[in-house]
Amino acid sequence: MSTTNGTTAAAALPTYTKKDFESGVDPRWCPGCGDFSIINQVQKLLPSIGVARENIVFISGIGCSSRFPYYMNNYGMHTLHGRAPSFASGLKLSRPELQLWVVTGDGDALAIGGNHFIHTMRRNLDIKMLMFNNRIYGLTKGQVSPTSELGKKTKTTPYGSADYPFNPPALALGAGATFVARSVDLEGAHMGVVLKSAAEHRGSTFVEIYQNCPVFNDGAYTFLTEKAVKAEAQLRMEEGKPLLFGKDNRKGIRFNSQSAELEVVTLGEKGAVEKDVLVHNPRRDDPTIAFMLANLSNRPGFPTPIGIFRAVKLPTCDDLNWKVINSAKAKHGDVSLRKFLSSADTWTVE
Amino acid sequence: MNADPIGVLTGSHYLDGDHSCSEGAIAAGCRFSAGYPITPSTEVVERLASRFPRVGGRFQQFEDELAASIAVLGAVWGGAKAVTVTSGPGFSLMMEHIGLAAITECPVVYINVQRGGPSTGLPTQPAQGDMMQARFGSHGDYRLIALCPNSPQECFDLTLRAFNLAEEYRVPVVVMLDEVVGHMTEKVVIPPADQIEVTPRRYTSKKPGDFKLFEAAEGSLVPEMVKAGDGYRVHVTGLTHDERGYPAMNVVAQDKMVKRQFAKIVENADKIITFEEKNLLGAEAVVVSFGITSRIAEKGMQLAREKGAKVGSFRLITAWPFPEKQIIELSKKVKAFVVPELNMGQMSLEVERLAAGRCRTIPVLHAGGTVHNPEVIAEAILEAVR
Ligand SMILES: Cc1ncc(C[n+]2csc(CCOP(=O)(O)OP(=O)(O)O)c2C)c(N)n1
């Protein structure tokens, strides 16, 4: 078997272009679907990440979003509803040198696949998950999803949903993901930057991408993407920079040490100055502030954060495992091996 | 190809059936396993977890059997030989991925150590109630191979064979133990590595571009494979697909795909099927049995012979595909089949179907929890020859 411990010799890579990552199959997404802009950004990114095309694998579940691997010119796995993270875990554990991207939807990842999702995040396997969040079941034509808003009318909630939705980055943080980010289909440049960081991260990587489904949930993100409201509605988190937003960056997010809460301040009002504003640091080991930021999403009076909530380095599950395997293998040939093999419920018949 | 000596525990040992399965897997070249603890199967993965690191293998405990049974498919598509192990409740959860393994023609081994059911049933006691589930448990039409060992020695031999068959036919193979076979300790002889035949995965030598992942060569029904990282662009999907693996949702593609996948098993049935016959010459009744029940049936036959019955034995080693030809031939020669099983009638239905009224079929049924009383089997034999 060709399992190695994750390091393949750095052979000279061919120069790729975006075209090298297109399968040539015409996508079957509806016109105007946000999925187009996401695949465009991914195909634009891959030539530049320094990984051989054959070492990149795209794995998906079931849903509109999960058709993704079909359109990529890579090793592609279109698995089952909710199960892509588990399939990917098996592949990653046996072939750590491959770069794995899981493409999933809000229903796929968080409803039927919710259990696999949290466990894949906590293990810190080096797997990159892109979750296209259209807050609806697209492929099955418009039913409520675990990210649909409270009160949302869908085909299966004709009187409005009475379920509270998941907040995906908060969930990923709670589950222990070492990289958690959010971007938006219409913000191509922003998504490109986030995806590049995701590609560079080693460990469990979760990127939520707000994706418009013009057919079954049109306009889900206009509150964030419309020109007129954008500046007030988006909080662009950038490492090392104060969390400013609003017209001319006049507003900021401050940590109120009395109430232990985040609050919005307007610079120049009530004595607020820029130095009061929280400086974004996604590399804190403690995910508490990242979690607070994630919880600003959809909160009245607060902007929606986009960018990287958390990016911390921790040994991955496969690093730790190959360490065990390599040290056990090194001892092979020891006389003690025979003894080990025969221990534990084995008796040799003389 | 011979087994890699690094994993082969050559010698004579006392092993229980579960541990013997682990050794069979390692000898076969299995280097990946995923699982979720469940009695009475956990010993198989516990031994793998302990043995694997020294031979470069990897066991991962997953969050449930859904995850474990698809993680092994991920490992296979990455080039590993892989196994997952479970019992009834977990086997039910794994049905989804047995179907995926079947449609994607993924060589993988599932081990089910049967316990009493339905549902949580009897976690620590034996049954043989999952035989039809092994065959038909996932939705849609597919064929797989199922083997049923009746001793720790056969647990080794048949787990090894399960891996070889999986590679030979690119199908999921299920090894169906029962709690007693899994937990009984007996002598197991493991040959030297150079006497163990291992079927390697058949990778294509075709160039990317010429190669189709689901196209079998002339005269063969089984396509070659590639693994991730080898430079091939492949698409593997659980949707109905064409030879390239691309979704093709139409009647023609469905017909072609399903029928070839069936033919792999049906046309090779003679090569796949194994069984053990004893004392058939002049027999008036034949006991058809498998797994632990075949061991009890030996005693039943002995008791019946002492009372003058002419009885022979036909032991199923492959449960699926079923030895149809052999049962049909025997049905022309004997008065009756006696079919003891630890369930309320599963394999006996198959025997009855094939006997087609030419002779009687007498099931000896037991709801599980322990093994048969051999006298009950003896009585059924005596009734059969009456
Ligand atoms: C076990 C199972 N149950 C149900 C389905 C039907 N199904 C297919 S996709 C889907 C939901 C897709 O929603 P989402 O994951 O949000 O993806 P989107 O289509 O919105 O991209 C469902 C319920 C299925 N394929 N498998």
Ligand code: SF4
């Ligand atoms: S249904 Fe919605 S999510 Fe699916 S392809 Fe159409 S627009 Fe995109």
Ligand SMILES: [Mg+2]
């Ligand atoms: Mg969706």
